Amino acid sequence: MATICGVLISEMVGALFPHLARVCIDQVLRAGRTVRIRARTGTVEAACPDCGVRSRRRHSHYERRLSDTAVGGQELLIHLRVHRFFCRNTACARATFAEQIPGLTVRYGRRSIPAGKVLAAIALALGGRAGARLTQRLATSVSRTTLIRLIRGLPEPPLSAGPASARRGRLRLPAGPLLRHHPDRHLHQQGGRRAT
Numbered sequence: 001m002a003t004i005c006g007v008l009i010s011e012m013v014g015a016l017f018p019h020l021a022r023v024c025i026d027q028v029l030r031a032g033r034t035v036r037i038r039a040r041t042g043t044v045e046a047a048c049p050d051c052g053v054r055s056r057r058r059h060s061h062y063e064r065r066l067s068d069t070a071v072g073g074q075e076l077l078i079h080l081r082v083h084r085f086f087c088r089n090t091a092c093a094r095a096t097f098a099e100q101i102p103g104l105t106v107r108y109g110r111r112s113i114p115a116g117k118v119l120a121a122i123a124l125a126l127g128g129r130a131g132a133r134l135t136q137r138l139a140t141s142v143s144r145t146t147l148i149r150l151i152r153g154l155p156e157p158p159l160s161a162g163p164a165s166a167r168r169g170r171l172r173l174p175a176g177p178l179l180r181h182h183p184d185r186h187l188h189q190q191g192g193r194r195a196t
Contacts, residue, residue: 016071019103019114023080035074040081046099048085049107051092059084059096066104067111069118070140078112080105115140120154123147 014021020039027038045056061083068076082105084096104112111119119142122131128144135141 019112020078022101022104030074033074034077035071036077036079037068038079038081041083041099041101043083043099046083046085046097048087048089048092048094048097049100050094050097051087051089053087053089053092055085055088057086057088059086062098064105066109067115067140069112069115070138075140116150119147120150123150124154127151 013025020037022041023039024042025037025039027036029036029038045054047054061081064078064080064082066078066080068078070076080101082099082101084098086096087094098107100107106113106116109116119135119140122134125131126134126147128148131147132142132144135147
């Protein structure tokens with residue numbers, strides 16, 4: 001086993017990149033300001049996403065390119081070789097399906113799950129233009145419209161409004177911040193208090 005200063009490389013990769021634990025890394029190379037990881041799956045069988053029947057019969061393989069969170073101030077691209085499988089269930093409408101790696105890929109995704117979470121957090125904290133400027137500094141640059149699209153794709157948090165908060169015109173989010181709810185969007189002030 002290969003080591004760096006007495007630490008196994010597989011242990012170091014598992015600690016720094018836990019989302020890559022289920023893939024076999026074949027090559028790591030640097031191209032300009034981008035680090036590229038060539039990896040493949042060792043999957044023998046996978047479950048159909050529609051019917052759930054497991055299949056071992058491979059159809060083909062292809063390469064996915066996933067943008068990942070930056071490492072060392074450099075963009076990280078994962079070239080991941082995944083398999084397509086035949087669905088064994090004859091009643092299933094899906095003839096073939098591509099395998100998904102838990103914690104790393106989602107269907108039709110072009111970025112890893114951790115990268116998507118980081119970008120969603122940036123989008124919620126800073127919004128479009130400011131968030132786009134920050135992502136350029138973090139070496140995972142995306143446009144402001146992508147960040148806005150990420151915000152729109154997030155599920156809405158449930159609102160909890162008790163009787164007391166409804167009387168005061170406030171709604172509480174689960175995390176705790178207060179939002180003022182004004183149906184007419186106008187706040188009429190009289191001596192520092194809300195007009196009734």
